[in-house]
Amino acid sequence: MTDKQEKKLHGTYAEFDAVDTLLAACRRVRDAGYTKTDAFTPFPVHGIDKALGIKPTALPWIALACGLTGTTIGLTMQVWMNTIDYPYIISGKPFFSMPAFIPVSFELTILLASFGAFFGMLALNGLPKFSNPMFTNPRFDRVTDDKFFLYIDAADSRYNHGGVTKLLGDLGGAHIHDVYDDDSSVAVPKPLFVIMASVIFLSLIPLLLVARMRVTTSDSPRFHIFFDMDFSPAKGAQSASSLFADARAMRVDVPGTVAVGQLDEELDFYTGIDMDALARQDKPRAARLVRALLYPDDPEAPAATDEPAVAEGPAKPADEPAKPADEPAKPEMKEEPAPVATADPIPAPATAAAVEDTTPWLKENPLALSLEVLQRGQTQFEIYCATCHGNDGRGNGLVNRRAQRILATAWVQPSSLHQDTLYSDAYPDGKLFSTISNGIRKMGGYSSQINVRDRWAIVAYVRALQASQNASLDDVPLDRRNELTKEKAAVDRKLAEQAEADRQRAEAKAKAEADAAATEAAVVEPAK
Amino acid sequence: MSEHTHKTKTADDPSFQLPASFGSLAVPLAVAGAALLIVGCLIGFFAGPGEGVQPARFTMSAYLVAFTYCFSISLGSLFFVLIQHLVRAGWSVVVRRVAEVMMIALPALAILFLPVIVIAWSPSGTLYQWGYEGYAASHGVPASMWAEKSRYLSADWFSVRSIFYLVTLSAISVFYFRLSRRQDETGEITLTEKMQALSGPSVMLFALVTTFAAFDWLMSLAPMWFSTMFGVYIFAGSVLAAHCAIVVVTYLLQKRGAIKDEVTIEHYHDLGKYLFGFVTFWTYISFSQFLLIWYANIPEETTWFYTRIQGDWEVMSYSIIFLHWLFPFLGLLSRHVRRRPTLVFAWAVYLLLIHFIDIYWIVMPEAGIKFGGATGLLTSLLITGGMVTLYVGGILWFVRCNQVKVLAVRDPRLPESLAFENI
Numbered sequence: 001m002t003d004k005q006e007k008k009l010h011g012t013y014a015e016f017d018a019v020d021t022l023l024a025a026c027r028r029v030r031d032a033g034y035t036k037t038d039a040f041t042p043f044p045v046h047g048i049d050k051a052l053g054i055k056p057t058a059l060p061w062i063a064l065a066c067g068l069t070g071t072t073i074g075l076t077m078q079v080w081m082n083t084i085d086y087p088y089i090i091s092g093k094p095f096f097s098m099p100a101f102i103p104v105s106f107e108l109t110i111l112l113a114s115f116g117a118f119f120g121m122l123a124l125n126g127l128p129k130f131s132n133p134m135f136t137n138p139r140f141d142r143v144t145d146d147k148f149f150l151y152i153d154a155a156d157s158r159y160n161h162g163g164v165t166k167l168l169g170d171l172g173g174a175h176i177h178d179v180y181d182d183d184s185s186v187a188v189p190k191p192l193f194v195i196m197a198s199v200i201f202l203s204l205i206p207l208l209l210v211a212r213m214r215v216t217t218s219d220s221p222r223f224h225i226f227f228d229m230d231f232s233p234a235k236g237a238q239s240a241s242s243l244f245a246d247a248r249a250m251r252v253d254v255p256g257t258v259a260v261g262q263l264d265e266e267l268d269f270y271t272g273i274d275m276d277a278l279a280r281q282d283k284p285r286a287a288r289l290v291r292a293l294l295y296p297d298d299p300e301a302p303a304a305t306d307e308p309a310v311a312e313g314p315a316k317p318a319d320e321p322a323k324p325a326d327e328p329a330k331p332e333m334k335e336e337p338a339p340v341a342t343a344d345p346i347p348a349p350a351t352a353a354a355v356e357d358t359t360p361w362l363k364e365n366p367l368a369l370s371l372e373v374l375q376r377g378q379t380q381f382e383i384y385c386a387t388c389h390g391n392d393g394r395g396n397g398l399v400n401r402r403a404q405r406i407l408a409t410a411w412v413q414p415s416s417l418h419q420d421t422l423y424s425d426a427y428p429d430g431k432l433f434s435t436i437s438n439g440i441r442k443m444g445g446y447s448s449q450i451n452v453r454d455r456w457a458i459v460a461y462v463r464a465l466q467a468s469q470n471a472s473l474d475d476v477p478l479d480r481r482n483e484l485t486k487e488k489a490a491v492d493r494k495l496a497e498q499a500e501a502d503r504q505r506a507e508a509k510a511k512a513e514a515d516a517a518a519t520e521a522a523v524v525e526p527a528k
Numbered sequence: 529m530s531e532h533t534h535k536t537k538t539a540d541d542p543s544f545q546l547p548a549s550f551g552s553l554a555v556p557l558a559v560a561g562a563a564l565l566i567v568g569c570l571i572g573f574f575a576g577p578g579e580g581v582q583p584a585r586f587t588m589s590a591y592l593v594a595f596t597y598c599f600s601i602s603l604g605s606l607f608f609v610l611i612q613h614l615v616r617a618g619w620s621v622v623v624r625r626v627a628e629v630m631m632i633a634l635p636a637l638a639i640l641f642l643p644v645i646v647i648a649w650s651p652s653g654t655l656y657q658w659g660y661e662g663y664a665a666s667h668g669v670p671a672s673m674w675a676e677k678s679r680y681l682s683a684d685w686f687s688v689r690s691i692f693y694l695v696t697l698s699a700i701s702v703f704y705f706r707l708s709r710r711q712d713e714t715g716e717i718t719l720t721e722k723m724q725a726l727s728g729p730s731v732m733l734f735a736l737v738t739t740f741a742a743f744d745w746l747m748s749l750a751p752m753w754f755s756t757m758f759g760v761y762i763f764a765g766s767v768l769a770a771h772c773a774i775v776v777v778t779y780l781l782q783k784r785g786a787i788k789d790e791v792t793i794e795h796y797h798d799l800g801k802y803l804f805g806f807v808t809f810w811t812y813i814s815f816s817q818f819l820l821i822w823y824a825n826i827p828e829e830t831t832w833f834y835t836r837i838q839g840d841w842e843v844m845s846y847s848i849i850f851l852h853w854l855f856p857f858l859g860l861l862s863r864h865v866r867r868r869p870t871l872v873f874a875w876a877v878y879l880l881l882i883h884f885i886d887i888y889w890i891v892m893p894e895a896g897i898k899f900g901g902a903t904g905l906l907t908s909l910l911i912t913g914g915m916v917t918l919y920v921g922g923i924l925w926f927v928r929c930n931q932v933k934v935l936a937v938r939d940p941r942l943p944e945s946l947a948f949e950n951i
Contacts, residue, residue, distance in 0.1 A: 046949040060863065091823060099822050102815065 007181040010133050011036075012164050013140075013151035014173025019045055022148040025171040026051035029150065032167065036153035040134075040143045059120050066116025067109045074105030089260055133182045139175055151179075255295055267293065269366050270452055272430030272437070277360035362430030365463075367456045377461025380454045384446055385436075393417035393465045412442045417462055418469045432459050537789075539712065539937040546927050546934055547784035554924035561918030565594070568910035571903065581897050588647050588655040589749075589895035590908040594915035595644065596746065596887050597769075599637050600762070601919075603738065604770025605630040606701050607763075610734060613704075613720075613727035618944035619798055622790045625936045626777045627770065628708055631701045633923050638694035640915070644745070645690055649683040657894075658751040659683055669752060681748055693741045700730050708936055715938030738763050749894035753832040757817040762890075764813045768806035769883045775799050775876035779869060786934050793867055794948050800866030803875060807860065811853040835893045844889055851882050884912060 016022040022039060029037055030053035037052055039045075082088070083095040093100060122128065134140055134151070143149055150173060152164050161178075168176050224230045235241055235249035244251070253259060267275045271289055279286040367373050382391060390397040395416040403411035421427060436455050439445035446455065467475070476484055537543070572587035605627040612620045644655065653660025658681040660666075664674035679685075704723060711719045739759030747758045755761075775796070782788050821829045836845045856879055865871045888908060897904050926932070936942065 064861075091825065093823075099815075099819050103819070 007183065009154045009161070010179040010181070011151055011153040011155075011159070012161070012168065012176060012178050013040075013134070013149050014168035014171070014177070015139065015142075015175045016148040016150065016173055019148060021172050022150060023048065023051045025150050025168070025173065028171055029152065029167070033158050034152055034156050036156040036159075038151045038153070040140075040149040040151065042144055042146065042148075057124065059117060059124060062120035063113045063117040066120075067113030070108040070110070070112030071105050073112075074108035075101055078104055092260065131182050131184075133179050136179070136182050136184075137177050139177070258294075263293070265366075265452070268362060268430075269456075272362050272433035274360040274362055274430075281358065281360065357431075359431070361428035361434070363424075363428050365429045365456055365460050367453065367460060369460055373457050374461055374464055376454060377457035377459070377464075380450055381458050381461050381465075384450055385458065388414040388443075389417060390414075392469070393462065414443070418466060423466060424463060429459050429463070432462060539933075543786050543788060543790075544933045544935045544937055545786065546924070546932070547781065547786050549784060550781075550924055551928040554921050554928050557917050557921030558925055559921070561914050561916070561921050564914030565911060565918055566914075568907055568914050572907040572911065575903055575907070581895065582654070584654050586895050586897055586904070586907075587911075588644070589891055589897075590911045591915075592644060592655065592745070593884075593887050593891045593908055594912040595637070595640055596891065597884055597912050598633070598640075598915055598919040600766035600883070600887070601769045601773045602630050602633045602637055602701075603697070604766035604768070605773065606634065606697065606704075607731075607734060607767055608770050608774065609704055610700075610727050610731050613723045614731055616724060616941075618941045619795065619948040621936055621939045621941045621945035622787065622795055623774050623778050623799070624939075625708070625932075625934055626774050626781070628705055628936075629923060629927055629932060629934070630770070630773060630777070632705045632926065633919060634694075634701045635698040636922055636926075637919075638698055641690065641694060645687050648686050648690075656681070656686070656748055656751070658748060663751065667752070677751065681751055686744060686748075689740065689744055693737045693744075696733060696737050700734065704730075708939075709932065711936065711938050712933055713938075715940075717940050720940055735763075738766075746890055749891060750832055750835070752828060755817055755821065755829070755832070757813060757820075761810075761813050761817055764806060764810040765883060765886055768803070768810055769880060771799060771802045771806060772876035772879045772883070775803070775872055776880065779873040779876075781934055782869075790935055790946060792948075793869060794950050795945075796869040796872045797863075797867045797950050798948075800860060800872040800875075803872070803879065804857070804860040804866070807853065807856045807879070811857070814852075836889065840898050841889075841893055844885070848882075848885065848889060852886060856882075884909075 014025075016025060019041065022041070023045070026037075026039055026048060030051065035053070039048055039052055041048070078101045079096065082090075082097075082101075087095045089095075090100075139147075140149065150168065150171075152159060152168070165176050237250055239249045240247045241249035243249075263270070267290060270293055273289070275286055275289070278289070385393075386397055388397045388399045389395055390400070393416065395414040397414065400411075400414055415422070422432075433455055435443075436450070436458060437445055437447040450458070473481060473484070569587050569591060572590055573583045608620075608627040609624060609631055611617075612624055647655045648659060650659055651661065653663060657663055658678060663669070664671060664678075669677075703726070707719045707723050710716075742759040742762035746762060747753065747755070778787070778791055778795075778799075782791060818833065821833060833845075835841070856875060859875055860866060865875075888905075892904070892908065927934075939945075
């Protein structure tokens with residue numbers, strides 16, 4: 001016992017032969033005021049919790065809290081994803097569809113409640129435990145066989161070695177035993193390292209195989225584990241199908257129907273025209289416009305071009321059914337009846353004045369203007385418009401420069417957006433929208449590529465672009481002027497430096513040439 | 529173990545007999561119930577539920593609600609008995625006789641179903657609209673489809689099937705009841721073995737019969753609608769109602785001193801778990817049925833739910849979510865509730881009332897009545913109340929006349945059940 005004295009005493013237990021004596025002992029120990037106690041039995045004994053005075057476990061509350069957390073996570077996640085962050089129409093259901101959210105919330109509730117119950121049980125029991133000093137005594141092994149044990153922890157406030165030993169003895173316990181720290185080696189057994197190393201090595205093999213396959217080639221065809229995931233039976237967008245009479249896999253809209261998200265706004269929003277005013281002024285044209293919007297694919301819908309009475313001016317007829325952008329624009333017919341030379345890209349002011357455009361174009365952008373809208377407009381402008389019109393809108397984009405370099409004869413230079421005829425007083429927002437949507441002269445319509453909202457955003461951005469090219473320092477807010485002035489000075493200085501550098505370089509070059517010429521002359525001279 | 533020692537009683541102990549006060553109620557209850565039932569039907573037929581509703585159709589629908597209500601309790605009790613034998617359960621022996629006594633009402637209920645079979649022959653489709661020859665034409669159903677449908681939904685074939693269901697269920701319940709009672713006298717273990725051996729095939733037969741009975745008797749009220757989950761849905765409600773009825777009957781018996789020492793908090797705890805479990809199961813099944821139909825959104829399937837969100841039915845449809853799921857779910861969630869017999873009893877009574885609403889909600893919208901119809905709900909309640917009273921009175925009368933004990937006194941697992949304890 002002497003060397004054991006140095007080790008920590010964990011507690012004391014006694015051995016009992018029958019469940020009834022154990023239960024009686026438990027009750028006595030409980031009544032004596034001990035709280036840190038435990039009983040060990042070969043099988044579950046009803047009522048032992050009560051006999052030991054063990055308080056009801058907190059586990060149900062842990063499980064409930066975890067379950068409710070699961071419900072909350074499930075619901076919030078789906079509401080956030082489906083209704084806020086990434087609204088996406090699924091089966092035509094509303095973005096917020098409670099019935100669709102229930103299965104996931106339910107499963108997550110069950111999952112987290114189970115985790116809570118399982119891991120909570122482990123935590124409350126202090127498991128997993130790699131070693132338990134109870135097992136140092138070989139007699140304790142019989143707890144899985146035919147013996148019952150009652151244990152009193154040394155950490156109990158009433159624990160007193162002599163008293164506990166006496167109490168357990170009085171209660172009929174045999175082989176009263178003190179539990180000390182496990183004195184077996186704490187070193188991890190060597191074979192364990194070997195096993196773990198082997199496991200690590202084996203688990204690396206698949207990774208190595210994958211790595212090898214990444215850097216080598218093979219002649220044998222790919223192995224498809226999930227064939228129908230690699231080759232979806234779903235039809236591609238432009239593929240054929242034997243299911244339908246027209247052999248198209250992609251179905252066209254049913255005539256007269258409006259898809260979700262389409263035609264949400266008023267008609268004005270889609271045409272750029274005050275439709276009420278147009279209906280009063282030119283009813284047939286208004287009717288044609290509406291028809292073209294509702295039945296974009298209807299061959300019966302009269303084409304705008306065979307309507308002789310429309311006096312549209314250079315701005316193309318908005319009533320033309322949306323036309324694929326890749327289809328070459330038919331410039332002349334749009335010009336009609338304006339007598340503008342086809343090659344002249346810039347609508348001459350005289351022409352615009354000559355044919356009065358009576359269309360009640362929208363004067364104002366129907367979008368609520370904000371920095372976001374303008375930035376969206378800029379992005380879209382730089383994707384779709386800037387290739388021809390240039391980022392600055394002066395009509396000298398990359399395509400134009402290339403066309404000039406190869407001296408393309410049929411090329412019509414894109415309009416500069418910075419001219420009086422295109423400012424909002426002469427060219428209303430609605431008309432600009434219509435031009436973007438339906439094209440003009442050689443420019444095709446973009447209604448099929450850019451959505452309505454973005455086209456209006458481009459209109460807003462073009463107005464900003466126009467303003468930017470004709471602005472003075474007075475237009476800049478006071479607090480930004482200083483900054484701008486400084487920036488301008490810096491740019492000017494840099495330009496001046498560059499000009500100076502260029503000049504010097506040119507001078508040096510000229511001088512070098514002159515020297516070379518002189519040398520040459522000098523060389524030539526003696527030869528004579 | 530000394531805490532749970534049980535005073536040994538002989539099999540003839542008076543506390544295993546039906547309390548005398550219950551026995552004396554049998555005949556008055558049966559008579560009053562029959563009278564109420566007839567009065568209710570007459571009121572339904574002559575006073576009518578309101579404009580635009582055929583009185584006969586309304587009355588028969590209300591009768592079907594009442595029948596389904598009583599039948600579902602007996603059906604669920606039969607399932608309870610079968611499943612206890614199938615899994616060789618020990619805990620439930622002390623309450624199994626209560627279930628057996630409710631189960632043995634099935635042959636009597638078969639007689640109460642005869643009016644429904646008779647009315648199914650009505651050429652005007654009084655209760656089951658498929659009986660009306662012009663149904664397809666008046667509801668825009670293609671003739672070819674109707675030809676296929678009416679091959680199954682015809683009065684003769686319906687009658688044959690119904691009789692088959694009733695005879696099968698009655699036969700199973702009589703078999704189990706007889707054997708269990710014989711064991712009261714002899715205590716033979718072989719009887720238990722025999723009941724266990726036959727419980728597997730019986731449960732399979734039970735499942736098929738319940739499913740098809742639900743299709744024929746309730747789902748075919750809307751002839752063009754179909755849901756393969758409907759049978760399970762009815763089953764879930766029935767088993768829940770049966771567990772509630774077991775709790776209620778056991779509690780009332782104990783109040784009168786019968787099986788007072790035998791059924792303990794532990795048994796109520798287990799029955800409470802089943803109430804909780806079947807509340808959840810019912811919700812799971814009914815929501816699954818709804819979710820699939822809602823998601824697919826195919827008109828021929830949505831029609832049934834569409835009818836039930838029209839007008840005043842909408843309030844009832846949404847109320848059921850709270851009444852049949854949320855309130856009892858939260859109420860029975862805690863172990864402390866389930867370990868208090870009075871609270872378990874109270875929830876069982878509550879759920880039995882809600883079970884009526886569930887069945888009313890399944891049947892009555894198809895009768896073309898508005899939920900708010902002046903006499904609609906009241907007359908249905910009267911008819912159902914009458915039949916339930918008749919049902920209870922009949923069972924009491926049967927138990928009294930045959931001296932049926934309220935406990936399976938010589939079941940070999942009785943000691944296990946008596947000593948049963950939840951950990």
